[in-house]
Amino acid sequence: MSKVDQTVAETEFARLCKLRRVNLDKMTDDENKSFVEIRDTLVQLIVEGRMAVDEKGGVTLTVYTDGAAETIVFKRLTARALMTGPRADGKPKDDVERQNSALAELTGRSPGFISNMDFADWTVCGLVLKLFLASKS
Secondary structure, three states: OOOOOHHHHHHHHHHHHHHOOOOHHHOOHHHHHHHHHHHHHHHHHHHHOOEEEOOOOOEEEEEEEOOEEEEEEEOOOOHHHHOOOOOOOOOOOOHHHHHHHHHHHHHOOOHHHHHOEOHHHHHHHHHHHHHHHOOOO
16 A cells, blocks of 8 residues: 555545535534544545545545455445344344444445454444535535
8 A cells, every 4th residue: 555645635535525525615613523533534544545536436445354454445325325224123223233234335345344344444434434424415
């Protein structure tokens, strides 16, 4: 993984936001405060060469499962990614289960793969999901 200049990484993040229709200029102060973690974390991943943005706003991210590097690609967010039904026992899914289901749908990876990711990478994937959810049509 090759490093990327900080300024280039910030430009790439701004491009990602534009392609994902996240209007940074129209955020309220509260929205902007909660967005700082997303921005800082994703910019740092771009700097480290672990995250790349394609021409359509797709995200490729290197994550670790059981110590091995894996590349995952985040596809276009659809409502299906958020339509997670109840568990097999009929009880509603908790936040972790909903995030795992959404990430599995969004990346095309199995729920087992998602659940075996290193926790730090799973958290980063949650931040990418939050960014995608901030999209405005």
